[in-house]
Amino acid sequence: MASGFTLPGLGWDGGRAADFTAHSDSGRLAGRVARVDKSACTVLTEQGELRVEYGDEVPCVGDWVAVRLGAPGTDPRLDAVLPRRTAIVRGGVGRGSRSGLSGDSSGHVLAANVDVVYIAEPAAPECDLGRIERLLALAWESGAQPVVLITKADLATALPELLDAVTAAAPGADVHPVSSLEGTGLEPVRLPAGRTAVLLGPSGAGKSTLVNALAGAPVMDTQQVRAADGRGRHTTTHRELHVLDGGGLVIDTPGLRRIGLTDDAAEGLAQTFADIEELAADCRFADCAHDAEPGCAVLAAVESGDLPERRLVSWHKLRREAAWMAGRGDARLRAEQTRKWKVIHKEMRRTGRNRP
Known part of the structure; x- marks a missing residue:
């Protein structure tokens, strides 16, 4: 640097x-x-x-x-x-950087003060729509603008169909195919001076190669795709902010093996599944769980083929996980309050303050 x-x-x-x-x-x-x-x-x-x-x-x-x-x-x-404007917070991990925007949320902060979240998902050997949805929930919850990048687009066998599927799974987010090795699709990804992006995605998605392509120089080590299965190899071992020539900043991150939601992911999930939220407005019951209720507009959309069943399954899965995390947070708070009052009562007994 x-x-x-x-x-x-x-x-x-x-x-x-x-x-x-x-x-x-x-x-x-x-x-x-x-x-x-x-x-x-x-x-x-x-x-x-x-x-x-x-x-x-x-x-x-x-x-x-x-x-x-x-x-x-x-x-x-x-x-x-200084106070954070945005924060990418991953739940379900151990202690790390102070959490969230104000330091009082459960989870680990992956990056702070970013304007754009680039979700890198490789076109080959396969594209994981569920992983994209999970990362979108984190991105929307952060306050930054998510953008889905289909990396290694030159390896896709049916790119138009793949882009249609990803676009349907990412309402409200732009979707761009990118080939860093061929240098195609990079212009929509470039940022003006002072704007910051973070790259999130699995190991081998080509994040470091993309950083090098945007920088116009080899600022990150990269590895070749494995010939046996076409998968990329883990390269990045730490998060780092890079200032790119010509303006813009990008934070490269190691591949995420576990992407847990935090206990406050409701808004991010609502934006990630905006199509389901819109359909739910026509359900017969306001508290419809979209499971087996009569008059469920969401289930009707699945039956008609307007909504992929995979997407509703993903919605249920992530909602259950968010609810579990929220319950765990409540249990932790109750335990902390119990320990606090035990200390107070013990001190009162020791000093005799509770005596008349």
């Missing part, structure tokens, strides 16, 4: 400046997190690329931060993480 970054080129604007006001008077330096490692992160600033130590508050790639510059010979320290 080059040195001497401009803040507007990294996505800085008046809102960011307002968020930074409390830190600017104390001699802090504004910057954007490009990579996070154990105990330290790489931050892009107007003074160049800095290695910054952090403490209990763990930043995420894409975060805007206030950096405290130490005395000569000492390492800079992270002083604060």
Whole structure:
């Protein structure tokens, strides 16, 4: 990465400046997190690329931060993480970067402050529509705009039909075929200066190859497709923000083996399955579960062929998972409250505050 970054080129604007006001008077330096490692992160600033130590508050790639510059010979320290506008939060994983937009949600933040979520799904050896729907739910919930990229489009045997199927599974999102090796389909993917995208998708989807194609240079290592089954190989091992020549920023991510929903995925699911939501408005019962109820407009659409049965099955699956995550969150909250009051009552007994 080059040195001497401009803040507007990294996505800085008046809102960011307002968020930074409390830190600017104390001699802090504004910057954007490009990579996070154990105990330290790489931050892009107007003074160049800095290695910054952090403490209990763990930043995420894409975060805007206030950096405290130490005395000569000492390492800079992270002083604060500025509020996030968007956050890609994956549920069902262990502890990691502080969660969500305000740090109080369950889940792990994959990327922050992105404008566009590029969902990379390979055309070959097969395209997984269920995986696209799952990633769309995460993308819509983040507040960013999802775009589905059918990578390795040159390997597709029936590209028009594939695009029709993906478009039907991604209402409200643009769908673009891309071939990074042939350099086709890249123009709709390019971003203007200051705009940030994150690439999400499975291992071997060609995300790193796409980053290199957009950068016009080999900024990421890549691997050849396996001859045995046509699948790509896992290459990226960490998330990293790249500043592209000609403008735009992109965050490459490792392939996602598990894509869990968070306990607050209702809005993302509603947008992902907007076609089902629209059909549901004509159901006989307002609380129709689209399972076996009489007068269900959704089931009628499946029976007529207007709605693929696969899509309704996917809707049921993701709704059950979101409900389970919400229930788990409620149970955790109840357990935390119980532990809190046990401590309070124990302290009251010890000090005798509950005596008359």
